[in-house]
Amino acid sequence: MTDTPRLHSAGTTAPLDAARGLRPLIEREAAQAEALGRLTDPVVNALHEAGLFGIWVPAPLGGAELSPRELIAVFEELSYADPSTGWVVMATTLENGTAGAYLGDDAVEHIFKGPRTPLIAGQGTRPGTAVRRDGGFLLSGQWGFASGMLHAQYAHSLAAVEGTGETRICVTPIEDVTMLGNWDVLGLRATGSIDYAIHEAYVPESYTHVFSLDEPLRGGAIYRLGLLDQALICHSGWALGVGRRLLDELARHAGARAGRPGQLAGSDAFHAGFARAEAGFRAARALVHQTWDEAERALDAGRALDVRQETMVRLALNHATSTVADVAGFVHASGGTAAVRDGLIQRLVRDVHTGAAHITSGPQALQECGRELAGLAPGERWELFALREA
Structure with a gap:
């Protein structure tokens, strides 16, 4: 290579x-x-x-x-x-x-011809249907959780090709999209991650690619990760940012009340809990950076990630997300009325628990990581969130 x-x-x-x-x-x-x-x-x-x-x-x-x-x-x-x-x-x-x-x-x-980078939004799970027609496909389906769709010029939608079952990403103009709304959720409300539908939109083959593609037509080694492994980068960075903000806001909240009788700042139990939360977060952040440092070294050397490296980038994300969810629980329990009333701490807690429900941080990936790390998946390779026979 x-x-x-x-x-x-x-x-x-x-x-x-x-x-x-x-x-x-x-x-x-x-x-x-x-x-x-x-x-x-x-x-x-x-x-x-x-x-x-x-x-x-x-x-x-x-x-x-x-x-x-x-x-x-x-x-x-x-x-x-x-x-x-x-x-x-x-x-x-x-x-x-x-x-x-x-x-x-x-x-x-x-x-990509315009002066501004286009925004592409959509969903890469639960495929619609693509029917081959005249050098392209007729795309139909309904998808959920299209983050950023309200700002997008194009939709990115997963579809299974009729007759073969091959899964492809199809990119269509936003004019082909029927926005279904219904983003009535606990957290991440400003993402506008609405449901949407497309009915028999013609998509030239050039506007599609096989979902599992990991050899780019343009650009360097990051695109050899494939779409799913690249998505792990997204959610890892997101979890680290929100986790740090939660701890910083709780520290500000406690510090603003220091010196008052009976306040959080004078509690030994709070001090110990904050130390544990800080240590857990920093350890999770270090694991994310360590695993991606190793992944970058492999990519830069012209190699694909091996099975263990793919396990570790999944595990690092899963661990970071669950750690930040635990941090959010501690902040909510410690924040008193600031965590209960409408405001920044409450919003951060809601956003974390909504983000932690994403499929990339789900239990299946964690279970499969454990199976591989324990040496119980010989000869298997990662396909999305599961290990399969190579």
């Missing part, structure tokens, strides 16, 4: 600095975004102007094509500012990037 492009890196902190610079705006707009059920226009425009929707787009198309750890850092920063903003950016940039890497030339030339 000596002719395989090496791992691309921005080689600069500019994208991370841009994300950090938007924190005051994102924080100011977060409450209104939650009420609207989508990000506000000032935030979306600022993200565009900062180039943050292009951080996953292949470099040959003018994107930043950040490395996994660079992406994690940006998602961590945006999710610290507001979990919904971080979630929308991670979801749309993943789909922007994989479209740029895997779609055919005709599709890419059309989609």
